[in-house]
Amino acid sequence: MYETQYHRASSVQDAVSRMEAAGEGKYVSGGMTLIPTMKQRLAAPSDLIDLRHIAEMQGITVSGRSVRIGAATTHYDVASAAALKAVCPAICSLASHIGDPHVRHMGTIGGSIANNDPAADYPAAMLALGATIVTNKREIAADDFFTGLFETALEDSEIVTAISFEAPAKAAYQKFANPASRYAMTGVFVARRDNGDVRVAVTGAGANGVFRHGDMEAALVANWSPDALSNVSVDASELLSDIHADAAYRANLVKVMAKRAVAAA
């Protein structure tokens, strides 16, 4: 790891001030991706501004079917929140399968979303749930937030402070894990609203990161059942190929995971 300077922010405003004063600063929340990346010298922030101790970014509130999750809430806390499980068990289940128990004790939803790793789980949930990403400056629809591999709509020094969404009628996430890293080789989150709207979001597979699959959504609006997806084609040309899985195989996984998610929802 290169030299860096550590700051512990006491509030969102304090964090922003410190970032604006820094040269090439980065926010760190749980640090479960950033610290290993820095260890491998693939990132070299001059300053690290720690958001983990900011009280206003913590916690989960559920009001009716409205959900708000503070950005510094850990995966463990999301996975084990009873009030959240009551309205949207899919996101609790998703959180309970991120990384491993130790990573879930540190890693946070805000950190995961802001990093937008193409194999991360939360971005699929945000897209499929039609979530709103709340920052210190504005509210951004998930559809507008994830802009490419490790790219988001966040501006310099902007901080994700929370996410919010309305719990859908049905939802589920199915992940096929990379046998080595255990990140999603393909993960599909499906959500259906009482009005019949359906969203299908895919992570781990897209060459440009997380994406929604319009043909699957249309098929499921017409017929909410796994079989409805049998004749939907998944275009492999837009998918990732690596030593673990080529695009054709990933295309198959997208369909299989989507079917299983619908069945599980």
Added chain:
Amino acid sequence: MAKVTMTVNGRQVSGHCDDRTLLVQFIRENLGLTGTHVGCDTSQCGACVIHMDGKSVKSCSILAAQAAGSTITTIEGLAADGELHPVQAAFKANHGLQCGFCTPGMVMTAVDMIRRHQGQLDEATVRAELEGNICRCTGYHNIVKAILAAAAEMSGARVAAE
């Protein structure tokens, strides 16, 4: 160089280190507690697992500065008064270790796992919960057996106490 203060195994400790110092380096090099190990660079093997504020974490992926002010338990702090913790005893009784290198992380993981599940564990759950710990010697067979035995004993002891 910054001064970092935390509570480790019940004692308040301080040390000077670069901001880039990892918690595991601080524990091993500043505090001389070499039971916590480093087995990979990508936070996957779990040889470095300790407890921070009561929860298992990977000390290779946290800066010492991030951990300042927290309460840490390492493998050296688990056995009380020279008596092995029930998880340590179960690992010994069930031959849950061979070379011993992953063992401190495995034991700290098992203690945390049993706490979260209140001792109610089955084989599939234990195997899933071990996702963040790699052992190359045992094939996990006896680690799983040891954790189940410890969980049964610890929850049995709690039932008996209630």
Added chain:
Amino acid sequence: MGVEGIGARVARKEDKRFLTGKGRYTDDMSVPGMKYAVFVRSPHAHAKILKVDASAAKDMPGVIDVLDGKQILADGIGNLICGWMIHSKDGSPMKMGAWRPLAHETVRYVGDAVAIVVADSVAEARDAAEAVVVDYQELPVVIDASKALEAGQPQLHPEAPNNLIFDWQIGDESETDKAIATAAHVTEVTIHNNRLSPNPMEPRAALGIYDAGDDHYTCYTTSQNPHVARLVMSAFYNVAPENKLRVIAPDVGGGFGSKIYIYPEEIVCLWASKRTGVPVKWTSDRTEAFLTDAHGRDHVSTVKMAFDANNRIIGLKVDTIANLGAYMSLFSSAVPTYLYATLLSGQYDIPAIHANVRTVYTNTAPVDAYRGAGRPEATYLLERTMETAARELGVSPAELRRVNFIRSFPHQTPVIMNYDAGDYEASLNAAMQAADWNGFAARKAEADRRGMKRGIGMSCYIEACGIAPSAAVGSLGAGVGLWESAEVRVNAVGTIEVLTGSHSHGQGHETTFAQLVADRFGVPIDSVNIVHGDTDKVQMGMGTYGSRSGAVGMSAVVKALDKVEAKAKKIAAHLMEADESDIVIENGELKVAGTDKAVPWFQMALAAYTAHNLPAGMEPGLKEGAFYDPANFTFPAGCYICEVEVDPDTGRTKIVQFVAADDFGNIINPMIVEGQVHGGIAQGIGQALLEGVHYDPSGQLLTASYMDYAMPRADDLPSFQVSTSNTPCPNNPLGIKGCGEAGAIGSPPALINAITDAIGNNALTMPATPQKVWAAAHAAK
């Protein structure tokens, strides 16, 4: 057996320190003034070094010095060597290219060490290593061994035209060809054995300490054989004479073969300590381990197995190309020859066998022994071929094996080995019963109803352990003897130290070796201390690899115990005025048989050291040593059965049961033996299902961390059903055969046979990743 004697499930003495964080591994060592090393490594798979410029690096904060390959050459440090001479079939010796501890002319794989930076901290050393400017002229690269043999390919070493190290053969080619020509059926297959990274959880490390006052070196290192390391560093690398070099292998966190070899780093740390005047510690990170730890396997073979009309094998012909990487590692030449082709008879009575093996340089990490070393390659080849043949011939896999089993012993194979004892059908029957083989059809039908494809596969393996005798291996080219040593010291108060040349890096010697003593003298194992891993404390020994600690190392202890027992009986007989032939040792006492006369063990020991009243002419003291050279290899064997369910939609394989039935001869501690089998099976399943080293065509390692190299985790594996049967080894005093490698040898073919059975397509290579299985399952439709 007593509660702590031979055969008892004794909990390990060494566990407490590991469980409480008190284990002492090389990276835990710290000495005054110690500094930290980071190596500058080649980012290219093949390049000429034009210039190494460390001037900027030397000025960086905390840097003590930067040393390079020209300096180590000038100081007379020698080349790394391969210690087993193999001759090609034309009689020419193997073509060993030069391997410098720090390259100064050419780098030949990504990770090849070029310079060492010594600094106050690892971070500062790494900062400075990045500032060392090396001018490289890139050269063309070859990764694949078969391709490397073709004309016009990049050449790695001037000594080895066409990258061919040797072209070796064993067996009778014309007899084998005749058998194939007259066969009723010939099964032909191509077998790939995937390249693996050993991955002991403790990365390699070295701490070099030069003491200018005594002109003496100490090396703490992660070694399976510290004496061999000292011998090689003294005799070949010219680091220091043996009496000026102490090598200590303290607690070592797993080895699996990868810590047998002497690597550049420990040599360079010792040399750098003298050069810089400070103790120098280097600890590998995991990516360095993937880049530079010797890999295992990497064979491609074509196989012809000939059968007569009664399904009896009449001939086996094998042509193998083995990739040895960029340099010849310490025992690399022995692995694809005498540890591989000599096992090609398997458990079967095969009258004619011929194997041809070509070994090849490529721009990849050196390849050497990894758990099993040659024997997994032989077993996988044979057992995949047998399975394929059974399917082609339309007979059950068990039946085909039964028809061909060797049934009388000793049995001379056509490929050197003389099997001493075994009962292969007993293991087969035990495994089939434990696996409920006959109930498989019903389980498969039930799985079909759930949409899952269920398959079952078996593997009957044999291996050779305790490589010996020394004269025989010497005649085959080994540069060392393969005996073992022991010294038993009885202290004046009767406690006992056993100094062994074996080395424990997870095998539990501190317990099992003590059990031998407890069994012999009836003393508690807590009064017995096992000393190993330090060349200043322990007499010359050969270390631990190839499942040899039991068969060879313990046999040496037994020989030393025999001598101690004989002298102890003489002393006791003298003290009790009895005949020494009447003395028996039981429960910590030396008794006169048939009387109530007895001398406690400690009192006999005290008498040996006070020497006030010893038999006339007897030397005082009670300490005996032995060097044991076995008469033959040992031959563990067994049958493994694996049952899987494949998800046809994703290709994901779930192992639903795994059965191992092994014959290890006599067993000292069944709990520890079972643990060895479990670990071996996990590594074998890893090879078959998950693990594989991948280089891209430019020689960059794509699997350089646990993000991309799939290690078996707890949820990849089932609990294992293991059992043992016993035909004692007739060639060593304990009748034991060795158990460390069996699991890794027997399991891969059982798993692949099961998956190919499940999906109905025999064309599948290891590792059987979900993508490959999915594609193969769909190709079968």
